[in-house]
Amino acid sequence: MNITLIYWLIPSLIMFCCGVYGFITRKNMIAMLISLELMLNAVDINFVLFNRYLFPGQMEGMFFTLFAIAIAAAETALAIAIIINIFRSIKTVDVQGIDKMKF
Amino acid sequence: MESVGSIILYVIVALAMVTFSVLAVTTRKILRAATYLLFTLFAAAALYFMLGYEFLGAVQIAVYAGGIVVLFVFSILLTSKPGDNSEKLASKSKTLGLVAALAMFCTAGYAMVARFMNFVTLPEHADPDMNLIGETLMGTAQGQYLLPFEAISVLLLACIIGGVVIARKH
Numbered sequence: 444m445n446i447t448l449i450y451w452l453i454p455s456l457i458m459f460c461c462g463v464y465g466f467i468t469r470k471n472m473i474a475m476l477i478s479l480e481l482m483l484n485a486v487d488i489n490f491v492l493f494n495r496y497l498f499p500g501q502m503e504g505m506f507f508t509l510f511a512i513a514i515a516a517a518e519t520a521l522a523i524a525i526i527i528n529i530f531r532s533i534k535t536v537d538v539q540g541i542d543k544m545k546f
Numbered sequence: 547m548e549s550v551g552s553i554i555l556y557v558i559v560a561l562a563m564v565t566f567s568v569l570a571v572t573t574r575k576i577l578r579a580a581t582y583l584l585f586t587l588f589a590a591a592a593l594y595f596m597l598g599y600e601f602l603g604a605v606q607i608a609v610y611a612g613g614i615v616v617l618f619v620f621s622i623l624l625t626s627k628p629g630d631n632s633e634k635l636a637s638k639s640k641t642l643g644l645v646a647a648l649a650m651f652c653t654a655g656y657a658m659v660a661r662f663m664n665f666v667t668l669p670e671h672a673d674p675d676m677n678l679i680g681e682t683l684m685g686t687a688q689g690q691y692l693l694p695f696e697a698i699s700v701l702l703l704a705c706i707i708g709g710v711v712i713a714r715k716h
Binding site: 444445446447448449450451452453454455456457458459460461462463464465467468469471473474476477478480481484487488491492495496499500502505506508509510512513514515516517518519520521523524525526527528530536 | 709
């Protein structure tokens with residue numbers, strides 16, 4: 444048995460779909476952020492896989508993943524700061540409870 | 547032909563990836579969701595190591611497992627009591643989520659299987675060494691990444707300032 448590209452693509456696809464499911468069904472904002480991280484991570488894995496299997500001499504996919512990891516870290520830190528600020532002012536992190544800014 | 551050891555390793559990593567990501571979105575305790583996310587990230591790091599990208603695997607462990615998951619755990623402990631269950635899902639949003647995820651899975655899975663089913667085994671290639679990675683990250687020639695690197699540093703600075711401004715007590 445050879446481990447070809449598809450054997451890795453399917454687990455990462457399942458990971459992405461879990462992220463989609465969680466992002467739609469979760470109410471807690473931190474849980475939504477966790478689902479978002481799952482999706483980002485699945486995409487990172489795909490970049491690395493295509494880089495290694497299809498273009499083994501180059502490093503574009505790897506560097507794209509590096510920068511994506513850095514941006515994901517920055518984005519998560521800011522999102523968590525916002526979530527904690529919201530919790531401080533209205534005592535909840537559920538998306539249902541946040542409707543002050545609705546027009 | 548792959549050795550038996552690498553096939554066993556593949557099965558373990560792929561199973562861990564799938565199981566823990568499913569558990570991370572279905573468990574009702576949010577702290578457990580963060581823990582399952584951590585295991586998923588470790589599985590991804592193991593995949594990077596298996597493909598020969600040691601630097602990337604190390605970055606994945608340091609930044610994701612060391613930084614982001616710790617942030618998640620802190621914010622969970624700040625915003626909810628440990629042991630709290632999230633409320634049961636309304637069946638409407640559950641159906642919507644399942645339909646979206648399954649539609650995504652079928653479409654993308656069909657496209658992937660149709661295109662990548664029976665070719666591309668792992669090509670033999672020397673793994674990029676640290677020297678090459680450093681030169682590519684810091685060089686200014688074509689195909690080198692100094693400008694994105696600097697842009698990321700500005701972004702991180704903006705993120706630090708934004709975090710301080712948002713989280714400051716008024």
